[in-house]
Amino acid sequence: MSSLSLAVRDSSTMLRRNLLHARRYPSLTLNLLLTPIMMLLLFVYIFGDVMSAGMGGGADRSAYIAYVVPGILMMTIGGTVVGTAVSVSNDMTEGIIARFRTMAIHRGSVLVGHVVGSVIQSVASVVLVGLVAVAIGFRSTDATALEWLAAFGLMALVALALTWIAVGMGMVSPNVEAASNNALPLIVLPLISSAFVPVDAMPGWFRPIAEYQPFTPAIETLRGLLLGTEIGHNGWLAVAWCLALSALGYFWSKAVFDRDPK
Amino acid sequence: MPSSVMPTSKRGDGPQPSATTPAAVTAVGLRKSYGDKTVLDGIDLRIPAGSVFALLGPNGAGKTTAVKILSTLITADGGQAQVAGHDLATDPQAVRAAIGVTGQFSAVDGLITGEENMLLMADLHHLSRREGRRTAAELLARFDLTDAARKPASTYSGGMKRRLDIAMTLVGDPRVIFLDEPTTGLDPRSRHNMWQIIRELVTGGVTVFLTTQYLEEADELADRIAVLNDGRIAAEGTAEELKRLVPGGHVRLRFSDPAAYRSAASALREVTADDEALTLQIPSGGSQRELRSLLDGLDAAGIEADELTVHTPDLDDVFFALTGGTGRTDKKGTTVR
Numbered sequence: 001m002s003s004l005s006l007a008v009r010d011s012s013t014m015l016r017r018n019l020l021h022a023r024r025y026p027s028l029t030l031n032l033l034l035t036p037i038m039m040l041l042l043f044v045y046i047f048g049d050v051m052s053a054g055m056g057g058g059a060d061r062s063a064y065i066a067y068v069v070p071g072i073l074m075m076t077i078g079g080t081v082v083g084t085a086v087s088v089s090n091d092m093t094e095g096i097i098a099r100f101r102t103m104a105i106h107r108g109s110v111l112v113g114h115v116v117g118s119v120i121q122s123v124a125s126v127v128l129v130g131l132v133a134v135a136i137g138f139r140s141t142d143a144t145a146l147e148w149l150a151a152f153g154l155m156a157l158v159a160l161a162l163t164w165i166a167v168g169m170g171m172v173s174p175n176v177e178a179a180s181n182n183a184l185p186l187i188v189l190p191l192i193s194s195a196f197v198p199v200d201a202m203p204g205w206f207r208p209i210a211e212y213q214p215f216t217p218a219i220e221t222l223r224g225l226l227l228g229t230e231i232g233h234n235g236w237l238a239v240a241w242c243l244a245l246s247a248l249g250y251f252w253s254k255a256v257f258d259r260d261p262k
Numbered sequence: 263m264p265s266s267v268m269p270t271s272k273r274g275d276g277p278q279p280s281a282t283t284p285a286a287v288t289a290v291g292l293r294k295s296y297g298d299k300t301v302l303d304g305i306d307l308r309i310p311a312g313s314v315f316a317l318l319g320p321n322g323a324g325k326t327t328a329v330k331i332l333s334t335l336i337t338a339d340g341g342q343a344q345v346a347g348h349d350l351a352t353d354p355q356a357v358r359a360a361i362g363v364t365g366q367f368s369a370v371d372g373l374i375t376g377e378e379n380m381l382l383m384a385d386l387h388h389l390s391r392r393e394g395r396r397t398a399a400e401l402l403a404r405f406d407l408t409d410a411a412r413k414p415a416s417t418y419s420g421g422m423k424r425r426l427d428i429a430m431t432l433v434g435d436p437r438v439i440f441l442d443e444p445t446t447g448l449d450p451r452s453r454h455n456m457w458q459i460i461r462e463l464v465t466g467g468v469t470v471f472l473t474t475q476y477l478e479e480a481d482e483l484a485d486r487i488a489v490l491n492d493g494r495i496a497a498e499g500t501a502e503e504l505k506r507l508v509p510g511g512h513v514r515l516r517f518s519d520p521a522a523y524r525s526a527a528s529a530l531r532e533v534t535a536d537d538e539a540l541t542l543q544i545p546s547g548g549s550q551r552e553l554r555s556l557l558d559g560l561d562a563a564g565i566e567a568d569e570l571t572v573h574t575p576d577l578d579d580v581f582f583a584l585t586g587g588t589g590r591t592d593k594k595g596t597t598v599r
Contacts, residue, residue, distance in 0.1 A: 024374065
């Protein structure tokens, strides 16, 4: 068997294993969905009128729904991959990983299985949260099929990038608690991005941080695709962030995995 | 000193009966240290194909480290080794294709069922779907797990987990099997079942490398035994050869009547007497013949001891002998009344 087909076959076996875990124990995935949905409802129904007025959209909260949903969707990805960090860390403490290491399988397949599984879960979570958003009144503004496709592509790319980082975080965490602590930035970063309020509304000293961290360009690009707002340099910035984080997470995780286990 | 008691196996020279059979595992000068703690301090091994080899040693002797290195889990700091004809350092993937490993800690996926664990192994060995199902069903039946096959492995008892673990190791027909303390933590029945399983494996022609803390287990199963102590092989040989190194075998007689004690002490030769405990120790290998002559001697002198204990050498004795320590008193013995 060629090394590529070996890699594909073993990775898909590992993917099936991870999806089986997710299906058998859905509580972790579902718990992670609660946070973005609660944030969505909180910001729309509790703070929505004020937010909407503050952004010049009048007292009608529908303008704010449109604004906040792309942010919430990106936040959903951040939350889902926290689960990835936890499950990778948990997996690495299991004896079965040692067994995999002594088998003639493609070495990267364990990690690839986690990554692909996590991206699939992220996209599924985004769809679920998106359905809630549509149910409470979110509509895209004349997005074409191509723009919808690009929007999904972007979210998959963000999921891939954040997943590789989360896998690295999971790999270096000695236990599940440490993994969930280490992955905290993935929850916090969306809060200090343009997800809930525009960067312009933030204090001047903070704006550069909010503007150039990975979530803001991704959220702004998603807004542009779904709502027709200006994307500008955010598109390239988002793709660059994703590629850089993917590469960083990949080499980091691989280096840790290739080390001798304790 | 240990190495002068019995030289460890050297490749090529020496009149070893196994020197001509192909080796499943060879190692020369394996070393491993963690920080400034040396765990393996130059290990040489030669294990003929189709035999059972036991690495015997106390906790912390380096047994698990040796298994981890030979099974490609970790890399050695020095030395070289071949497993199933492939070099560990240059072709670990070929080694992995030939071996099966059951580590000391359960290597099953607890979140999925026993059957799913087996099918996972079948997939990773690239068996076809049908072949995978057949192999899984066969092995589950062989290890008495068919009834539990659809339950999550996390709900299995220790013995069941260990059996599943070994069943998973056997998917893909490994030629060399590493078992790290396969019976530690098992109850006596499960332990004997495991021994039976290991014997069956060898009948099938595979080579088994096992580690154990129990001389009895090595004695039961192994063709050759190496005693690992402090990262070095203190002695290597058959169970009989090892036991001969140990001077600890004796018969112990206990009396409650001081008069009987005194007359026994004078009637028997070569006794070590303990006047306070009223016990006598007579050096003995514990064979039927030796015991009969001892008992005949006692009968002829009209002496009856209150208790007779046969002490056979065990791992501790081997260690004390090999590391130049002193012997110890009876802890484990077989009582004959």
